[in-house]
Amino acid sequence: MWGPRTPNLTGQTIQFWDYLDRRHAGLDFGAVHPDDLGRLYVRFHASGDARPLDALRHYAARVDGEGWVHPATRRMTLHWKRHLDLLGVHDPGLLRDRPVALPVGETVERLARLRLCVDHRRHGGPVYLDGTRWGMPLRKVVGTDGHANYLLVILRDLLPRLTPRRRVLFVYDDDLAHDYALLARVVGALGARVERLPLGRVPLGGLVRTSRHGGWDEVTIDRLARLCRAEAGPDAYRLGMRLYFIAMLKRTSGETFRPDLLRRALGRAERMLGEARGDGPPEASAAGCLRPSGWVDPYRLTDGLFARRSRPVSRTLLDAVFL
Template identity: 45%
Template sequence: MQLEGAPVTELVVAPVTITPTKPLTPTHVKGLLWTDVLVKASARAGGVRLVWNNRMATVTTQAAAFWHHLDLTEPHTDWSRESETAIGERYVRFHAERRTADLRAVGARLARADKDGWIHPAGRRMLDVWRAQLDLLGVGELGLAADRPLATTAETLLDILAARGLLIDHRRYGGPVHLDGPRWGLPLRQLVGAHGHPNYLLPILRELVPMIGPGRHFLLVHDDGITADYLLLERVLAEFGARTARLALSRVPVGGTVRSSRYGGWRGATLGDLAAASGSADRAAYRLGMRLYFVGTLHRRSAQPFRMRLLRRCVGRAARLLGRAAADGREPAGRDIRDPLSRLRTPQGYVDPYRLTVSLLGRPVGPPAPELRAIYT
């Protein structure tokens, strides 16, 4: 367990999970790019570990119920030929129709996902699309192709929580299991339904609680629409001695509306759409420009809607910044950037992506040095 006053030797960055059931929207892209810049910059100033495990997203009722629906309605579809948009539209329709799920069948898929790492072919197709898009974007390896069991079992984690008195457990009566949020002035939050199906917080806790130890500081990255859940998650981790901090990012309105991706409204603004937009910028300018927009323009609490025109301007500015080095025919002189990055570190131990990006945008002349380009492209 984390020892009070022990020096921090490793920053553990745990971004919110994304179920592979829909395209990556501007809100997802913002979270991924903030995380990418934060991890790359903070790693140059200290030890960093990024936590990403597909089972944190797939061992959830949200994913399993949708995939069961696909098996029932389209048992013969070749999902390897389907686009991300087509799969995402099915996901939107599934939520709009609000069908009653076969709880036993959903439970069987959850068990397969938990034990064997099973993912429906539609989910695997979505992961393949994401990998290609994130590779083009230059996002560091998240582990989308990796498969490993969660750090502890659901039963063990529930026993650990119960031993601390953190649960309201009605399983003996055929009921659900809740986290006891009211002890901290927070709402009750269901962890396990009456039929044994987990809420998305359970696999997150199964992965993070066993990681708690001396010298580790946990940074929980999430969108502000689920702040209540992450306040509770932070309190639970702290109960076991973890040093914790949260980085809550505002969602990005599309078409003037902020909504969950399950309700649609993302057509024309997915990561695939952004990557396919016409223009003359090369890959490096695309990568830098996307970060200038999603990190530097859409700051942490920005309420700005997604604007393709402004994104294009950021990519154009990135192309001009990078083009100066090519025009000079030489790279700018390298320098040790650890000290400047250390000055941009927050009290929680991570380099602030927004402050770093603003400092880059404020450079009076010349392109970013190679060390900064490694962070941004």
């Protein structure tokens, strides 16, 4: 489930927009290369030039009320959609506006009735998700400035959709594991069946860092796409990227990104495509990778595909899942 308003309501997004509008007002953001926008993002975080969120409520109001998107974010989103199309990745609705289901106040009231949050707003204080019954600390989700963080925005979207036994799979950055463990408990208390799939970051130069710190200039998706597509066809590019980032690096790899191994995965992908046979439904190949709640573990499935040596891979599986 995806909605652009959710990431666009986060504090770091709104503060970056404000920085761009104050410090780079003359730029045509729709014409700036996405890599240069990324460098501006790094510069913003290094500068410490972030205004308080209570001074930026007009941004949140436009996003929440109209689905407005800053031109820089729209430019970056179009760029990512083009690359997701090249990779054959399903578009969850990157450019399709969808209002968040509930307002902040109603979400907090629902959680408070279920004793899942502590609300100090009437005293001028914050709102906390309350996981103390599970031995978890309180987690602030609305600050004294009135800004709701990403966890509350997720709950604003999820609460009306949760029914008893509804299955929910959270896919998230492993650095956010504590937040999603609490979120899973809250959603589980509302009757849903929850599973989690944390994704690790790939080290660069032996270090795992967020994009805000930079150091990614040589490994942007643009550069990787040019490197790979100069050496492999469209299908081998799609399959090779999956073999490298899923089967070779695994979910929480400690190994630094290596272009030579990516090239090896591309070569393996071309051989697999050349040898593939159109046999059997893809469900048969995926059956051994099913989780109890019914979703297929992409790491087990891809690892199994990569490990096959004795017989050709099913072309049906490749077309349905990987291409």
